Amino acid sequence: MGGAIPAGPRLVSVLERIVVAKREALRRRRELLPLERLREGLAPTTRSLRQTLRTTPCGYILECKHRAPSGGVLRADYDPAALARSYAEVASAISVLTDEPFFGGSLEHLAQVRAAVTLPLLCKDFVVDPYQLFEARRWGADAVLLMLSVLDDALLRECLALAGTLGMDALVEVRDEAELARALRAGATLIGINNRDLATLEVRLETTERLAPLVPPDVTLVAESGIRTRADVRRLRPLVDAFLVGSSLMRRADLGRAARELVVGRLKVCGLTRAADARTAWQAGATWGGLIFAPHSPRAVTLEQAAALRTAVPELQWAGVFVDAEPATMAAHATTLALDAVQLHGHEPPEVLAALRGALPTPCALWKAVGVPLEGPARAAFTLPAAAALGADRVLLDSQRGSQRGGTGASFDWRGLAALSEATRAELLLAGGLGPANLAEAEALGLWALDLNSGVEDAPGHKSAAKLAACAATLRAAGGSRRGARG
Known part of the structure; x- marks a missing residue:
């Protein structure tokens, strides 16, 4: 069930380290909580991230992120529940980083946000095993991120099918034409275009401008990374259905105002x-x-x-x-x-x-x-x-x-x-x-x-x-x- 990092250009070493660490952490977690126990009494979600974005002229998934490998600590006073409440009046959904060693997150943060707001929650992590979807749902997620820079086609299809069984949406993240083609072949209906080049960490909004016209109209499309200002929103808004915004907001002391000025x-x-x-x-x-x-x-x-x-x-x-x-x-x-x-x-x-x-x-x-x-x-x-x-x-x-x-x-x-x-x-x-x-x-x-x-x-x-x-x-x-x- 582990899957392999897809063949192609060598990914930046930090991503490889994250995947190795993730598999080892999962091995330990499965020993403590076997899948059979994790699944007990697990009910499907009734909140749909995709439907929320499809019924909103322009959706915003606003993110809770403590730190990042490329930027260090983004927010010293990190309180995900308080951040989610600050977002709630203008956000369509909340994203919560749950990777611990590299991003300072945890599944407990997901549970804290679930208790604080009623919006759809996206569990943002490096999924390398379907076990993580059960975890995400157990801790309150309504949707999960699936990265094609990490998943092969077989594991992608397995995770998409499992997400459907749990009533969850899967935001399938792509970085280029090849990954977009893979996502579409697998039947992804919610796709995120990551504007960050994982090899150089450079952010280019042109990535969304290049890939968005290739996405069929029945697929809900999200722009990820590099959306910092209202001008960025104006630039990409005609091309996408929603934005996923994290680091630029996390660095703002006036988070509530920053979120409002981005959205309206x-x-x-x-x-x-x-x-x-x-x-x-x-x-x-x-x-x-x-x-x-x-x-x-x-x-x-x-x-x-x-x-x-x-x-x-x-x-x-x-x-x-x-x-x-x-x-x-x-x-x-x-x-x-x-x-x-x-x-x-x-x-x-x-x-x-x-x-x-x-x-x-x-x-x-x-x-x-x-x-x-x-x-x-x-x-x-x-x-x-x-x-x-x-x-x-x-x-x-x-x-x-x-x-x-x-x-x-x-x-x-x-x-x-x-x-x-x-x-x-x-x-x-x-x-x-x-x-x-x-x-x-x-x-x-x-x-x-x-x-x-x-x-x-x-x-x-x-x-x-x-x-x-x-x-x-x-x-x-x-x-x-x-x-x-x-x-």
């Missing part, structure tokens, strides 16, 4: 006045909240109200919005509230920004809103100022009608922003009339963040949970997938 992009919900709305914004996928301190705004909050919101949802990063306020006042608010950014939405000249920057606490960012005329000669004459020229870290573009900047509920024609350089677009936030109807087009611009306000409200300052959820769903699906949502 960087989203700010401005004009928050109620703690319940702030919590709903976070649950929907937003990572920034906006507190308006302009007295004339129907969404204005006091310093005390802002502090209560900040305390109620500390997971959000918070920006304070001011209109022609005194620098000392803005700096005091930023210090008291520990704001992550101050957003100037008035006619503040560069010298005010310079004075404010010197007074702001570290690392509070400084953003300057620029009104973009909706129409007429002023719109034709508009030119985009650089953030540095304004003395700001980033520029927020908002619709302007007459002298009214922001709060118009209307969108200017921002399609031309696509022609800007990547560096310039990375400085920009976009606001003004954004909602479910136009978010997909706005997201495709690749700006630093999108800013929602009136487009997700039932009344000024009262955010709609349904509209926020619709925005999150739109952003998750933006750009489509190989086939979109299917039944």
Whole structure:
């Protein structure tokens, strides 16, 4: 039942060492727990990873991984159950590394995650024996990874058949055309393309771009390795049904925010006045909240109200919005509230920004809103100022009608922003009339963040949970997938 590493180019020695160690560990485990006892009372799973991915426009399998041979310890405070809970609001499924000597995992980690979340669980290990499928199911897995760099065809077919008996899905991992052909011949219906070259450890997203067109439409396709940013997602999203993401998230201290920004992009919900709305914004996928301190705004909050919101949802990063306020006042608010950014939405000249920057606490960012005329000669004459020229870290573009900047509920024609350089677009936030109807087009611009306000409200300052959820769903699906949502 052991199988052999397939013939072909010599694999990197670390993989060979892993396989040798895995077989020896399995020999010891089988002595302690014979297969007959392991199988006793084992019930098939009722959660389907593949079906979950097939009914989601773009799926995300987010991973719990302690360390890796190529990267060392990825997360010192590794708590797989806590990590899974951080992922749960945006993930389609959770992957758990269970290899112990090389990745610091264990089957017990799988059980801990199973107790923490209800999402489908993928047991990610180096399967060299069908015994491991029984183990994975016993400890709570709904799916297993089968690597064609490790399995020969006979063992692959045996594992696929056993997975079906246990009600489990098998994610069959391939690295090249030859392995893809083997997976398809074996009848794999859930295939992962690993963008990492096991010989060099180099990651190339071109691997998915090369292999994806060869995969039949009835096969569910997952991109693995090298998906670090929202730009990577935009690049591969039309080619695959889902992404498996691990190392890039494990290295982030702000894991919850990192997961949200990968899945829906960087989203700010401005004009928050109620703690319940702030919590709903976070649950929907937003990572920034906006507190308006302009007295004339129907969404204005006091310093005390802002502090209560900040305390109620500390997971959000918070920006304070001011209109022609005194620098000392803005700096005091930023210090008291520990704001992550101050957003100037008035006619503040560069010298005010310079004075404010010197007074702001570290690392509070400084953003300057620029009104973009909706129409007429002023719109034709508009030119985009650089953030540095304004003395700001980033520029927020908002619709302007007459002298009214922001709060118009209307969108200017921002399609031309696509022609800007990547560096310039990375400085920009976009606001003004954004909602479910136009978010997909706005997201495709690749700006630093999108800013929602009136487009997700039932009344000024009262955010709609349904509209926020619709925005999150739109952003998750933006750009489509190989086939979109299917039944």
